[in-house]
Amino acid sequence: MKPKNQRLALVSAAIVSVLVAVLLAMWGLRNQASYFYTPADIAGGKAHDGEAMRLGGMVERGSIQRARDGVTIRFLITDGKAQTPVVFRGIAPDLFREGSGAVAEGRLERGTFMADTILAKHDERYMPPELGNLAAEHKAGKTLQK
Amino acid sequence: MIAETGLAALWLAAGLAALQFLFMFVELRGNAGLARPMRSIAVVQGLLTIVAFAMLLIVFARSDMSVKLVFENSSAVKPFVYKVAGAWGNHEGSMLMWVTILAAAGAFVALFSRRTSGRTLVAALGAQAALALGFYAFLLIASNPFARLWPPPMDGQGLNPLLQDPGLAFHPPTLYLGYVGLSVAFSLAVGALLTGEVDSRLARAMRPWVLGAWILLTLGITAGSYWAYYELGWGGYWFWDPVENASLMPWLAATALLHSINVLAARGALKAWTMMLAVIAFSMSMVGTFLVRSGILTSVHAFAIDPQRGTFLLALLAIYVGAAFALFAWRGATLKEGAPFELVSRESGLVVNNLLLTVVLGVVFVGTLYPLFVEAVSGEKLSVGAPYFNAVAGPLALILAALVGIGPLLAWRREGRSVLKLLQIPALLGAAALVMTIIVAPVMHILPRLGFMVAIYLLGASILPLVRRNPLRAPLATWGMVVAHFGIAVALIGMAANAAFTNERLAVAQPGEILTVGPWQVQLRDVTPTAGKNWTAVEAELDASRGSGIVTLKPQSRYFTDPPTETSESAIRTFWNGQLYTIVGKPDPSGGWQLRLWWKPFVTLIWAGGALIALGGALAMFGRLWRLRRRRAATAEWRKERYA
Numbered sequence: 001m002k003p004k005n006q007r008l009a010l011v012s013a014a015i016v017s018v019l020v021a022v023l024l025a026m027w028g029l030r031n032q033a034s035y036f037y038t039p040a041d042i043a044g045g046k047a048h049d050g051e052a053m054r055l056g057g058m059v060e061r062g063s064i065q066r067a068r069d070g071v072t073i074r075f076l077i078t079d080g081k082a083q084t085p086v087v088f089r090g091i092a093p094d095l096f097r098e099g100s101g102a103v104a105e106g107r108l109e110r111g112t113f114m115a116d117t118i119l120a121k122h123d124e125r126y127m128p129p130e131l132g133n134l135a136a137e138h139k140a141g142k143t144l145q146k
Numbered sequence: 147m148i149a150e151t152g153l154a155a156l157w158l159a160a161g162l163a164a165l166q167f168l169f170m171f172v173e174l175r176g177n178a179g180l181a182r183p184m185r186s187i188a189v190v191q192g193l194l195t196i197v198a199f200a201m202l203l204i205v206f207a208r209s210d211m212s213v214k215l216v217f218e219n220s221s222a223v224k225p226f227v228y229k230v231a232g233a234w235g236n237h238e239g240s241m242l243m244w245v246t247i248l249a250a251a252g253a254f255v256a257l258f259s260r261r262t263s264g265r266t267l268v269a270a271l272g273a274q275a276a277l278a279l280g281f282y283a284f285l286l287i288a289s290n291p292f293a294r295l296w297p298p299p300m301d302g303q304g305l306n307p308l309l310q311d312p313g314l315a316f317h318p319p320t321l322y323l324g325y326v327g328l329s330v331a332f333s334l335a336v337g338a339l340l341t342g343e344v345d346s347r348l349a350r351a352m353r354p355w356v357l358g359a360w361i362l363l364t365l366g367i368t369a370g371s372y373w374a375y376y377e378l379g380w381g382g383y384w385f386w387d388p389v390e391n392a393s394l395m396p397w398l399a400a401t402a403l404l405h406s407i408n409v410l411a412a413r414g415a416l417k418a419w420t421m422m423l424a425v426i427a428f429s430m431s432m433v434g435t436f437l438v439r440s441g442i443l444t445s446v447h448a449f450a451i452d453p454q455r456g457t458f459l460l461a462l463l464a465i466y467v468g469a470a471f472a473l474f475a476w477r478g479a480t481l482k483e484g485a486p487f488e489l490v491s492r493e494s495g496l497v498v499n500n501l502l503l504t505v506v507l508g509v510v511f512v513g514t515l516y517p518l519f520v521e522a523v524s525g526e527k528l529s530v531g532a533p534y535f536n537a538v539a540g541p542l543a544l545i546l547a548a549l550v551g552i553g554p555l556l557a558w559r560r561e562g563r564s565v566l567k568l569l570q571i572p573a574l575l576g577a578a579a580l581v582m583t584i585i586v587a588p589v590m591h592i593l594p595r596l597g598f599m600v601a602i603y604l605l606g607a608s609i610l611p612l613v614r615r616n617p618l619r620a621p622l623a624t625w626g627m628v629v630a631h632f633g634i635a636v637a638l639i640g641m642a643a644n645a646a647f648t649n650e651r652l653a654v655a656q657p658g659e660i661l662t663v664g665p666w667q668v669q670l671r672d673v674t675p676t677a678g679k680n681w682t683a684v685e686a687e688l689d690a691s692r693g694s695g696i697v698t699l700k701p702q703s704r705y706f707t708d709p710p711t712e713t714s715e716s717a718i719r720t721f722w723n724g725q726l727y728t729i730v731g732k733p734d735p736s737g738g739w740q741l742r743l744w745w746k747p748f749v750t751l752i753w754a755g756g757a758l759i760a761l762g763g764a765l766a767m768f769g770r771l772w773r774l775r776r777r778r779a780a781t782a783e784w785r786k787e788r789y790a
Contacts, residue, residue, distance in 0.1 A: 006486055010419060010497065017501040021508025024538050028509070029516055032534035036527035054529055070654030070734040090652060091731035091740050094712035105531075 043082035152201030160282035170272020192253025212298035238291035270337030321366035327359025332428035349410035368756030379714035392434030414484035488560035495553035551607025576603025597642035604635035622769025630762025637755025664745030
């Protein structure tokens, strides 16, 4: 190959691969990005069953129930306007408490949120960032410096 | 006084960096021959930052609470190691470490770089100083690590317990050394673009830095992955967390650079391409630092809590990356393309490697930054996690791994032999592995199944460059390549095995009760309270057995007082064919305890593979340096004889 053609081929290969990367990313994001919803969003019908998503809010006081097996819990997440029931099987994070903020990752199944993970970072100063403007009394303090 | 000495050293270093930057312009205008003074200044600048960093270590070691940073991030009752390590377990301290390594790398180049021409060296040191200057400004204006508190408080606020772990002592420094090692490649590329001296000599000067940085990044990522695995207690080795991606992106770019630089060094081809990658690799390091250090990751809100820092870092990033790309656009087209090559050749193989790595990098980059972008533009919140990255980057990585077996077999310039013939046996091995997985586990996700196939094929294919020749006479660099590629196959087997064969058991157990996980019978003997220097805990005693012999595991759930935090300390036992991973959770009203047990066959191969990849890099590095020394010694000998 002549040097000039070679350069042309290399430049086009680079451009094509960047385009491929962007297209692949767009395709992946359309299917796999999980949106953040609040109970009000779910009550308003914004979220669909089976879609991967995150649900954030405060754990309703007095709502945590343990199932017989000892490792499944049910509770309500609230944002002051609506509530969503959540089922979680696993060891709840240490800072998961009634009346404090939590973010659950999982899927909605007929109105109940089946959580795969519950996030509550290992820092008592931490507030899930999405709840920053939700709970004025829990003013987001310094965030965890990792 | 100690803190003030540190601060003074920082200011002085900043002044010298400014001087270096000026020198660069003087040198580029005429041939001023400033290489000599430039070298000395760069060395002094490096030493001054080391002094500043040493001062920070001293105030942390002494728990000098009158220094604000110590007060906020340390406590007098902490074990000594974590007091010292706490110096870089926070924002200001880690930024100081960053700039210290940056300046020290500049000093190293000034001291030892004999292979670059004087002009390019001056330009490169000027570029390195320009990088340092921005970060000095950042430290001195927006994040002074030496600020005092008056009156000095009695005790500090403590260090996040998750960070009180041996992992912390060396994980961030390793990664930083890797990040900043790439800064030298960046500066050399910028210097060479300015002087127009992009040639194989430059590539050879750049290569040890890229290789060294890449080895450290590989080690840092591997160690970080294991740290997250045992410390977070979630049993996963990679979470596609933005902080992890921040270290993966420079690694991907450095891997591409490492391969293309060989083409430039050996054949003088891919000039513009390699310079571009050098710029991208360090840009990715800066993006990583920006992501981790600006606070933008926790959210755009956190960004607003300290807008000065985030904006400052973003501005630095924009200036450096923007300037480098502008320089590339201005000078890149003037570079002559080097020796031509055929479509099927070692060069083409390396180009394909680069293209695939670039695509993976692009996909990870978009996935990591997309949530920030969307939130900044529309305010809508979303997260991009493992499902995206696995679905998009996973298949690409498998294709890349499959090609890793072919590339090294191709000859430079043009390939005459039939490579496919050589690959017959590895291909058969891969096919056999595929059939085996179908027999052993008819139900398996497609990705791990293909992972097994590619990995077994690559185990064979990666050692082919040593076959049909005397392996002992192969250059060390070839051995390094073989070991690194073999390591990819090993890590891939670990990942596939972990995805396909992990057994999990989650239940409440009463004392004395036996739970089954995989081949193991695990009995909960007892749960007892225990305590350490700055924590209290409950500790479960588990007896595990699979047929013969009993092993005891003691996972804990720890409670730290300052700051008040609970952590889960997993207990892990390693066997030749896997790991038994145990976690103790919360007490149950019935008197039992939550237990989470995993049997993870061959999971350790993931990190063993990572270590092999790094080892391969180290072999290549020593091989090249050793060869160079021998050649130099031979030249010296020859001169001596001639002029004697």
